[in-house]
Amino acid sequence: MNSFLSLLDSIPEDSIAVTVYLVGSVIILWAWYLIARRLPKPLGGMTWLIGFAILLTPTVSEGNNASIAPAFFGLLFGILTKEKALIWSNASLILFVVGLGLVIGALWSKYMANKARFAANKNSSPL
Template sequence: MVLETLTAIWSHILSVLDQFPEENVAIIVYVTGTLIALWCWYRLMTRLPNPIGGVLWIIVFAILVTPTVSEGPNSELAPAIFGLLFGVLTKEQSLIWANASLILFVIGVGLLIGFCWSKYTINKTASTV
């Protein structure tokens, strides 16, 4: 009974995935998984003090979301962390620096936006009091 129910659920999930083109399934799964991971990480970081939780959230966001273009004949859009890990495994310095710089750029932009946002909220609460 339980096995039949699980089989029916699994076949329903697979039939839903059959509606999407095969190339887009990986991107849909990646974006969905990233959103779930970032939401869970956000829920954890709200329990930490303000600057630490925000900075750690930005770092995880940059690691998961920073895009790059993979190399090879079937190059596609991929997360930069995969290019960084591939560069470390193959000891290819140019690949390591290219992907690390992309991730660090996103972290820098995120920290700048976070700083401006914190100054805005401080000034907004000070002007209303």
């Protein structure tokens, strides 16, 4: 146990925090996927996308030790401190990721529908 703790002491705290956050986000998104796939198709995908955007949209934190941070935490901090610029910058980043995901999802849905239609036409040809 001592060797394991000494190994953790040699790893920077920032790396451990980011790793735990990313692994936790993946677990949350996977669990929500198991729930969302039982919802109607567009609603399940949209809720998963919103969860993804809230959890994983990055931003740069402010201050002397600025680094990458989730935009959701910046949004919460802006709400708590009533800094409108911080609120709008982080909310716009989250909404941008949601919008981009919705566009990609719509294009993917259209592609899959055309692919299925093409496969159905190919299988039903008399030749």
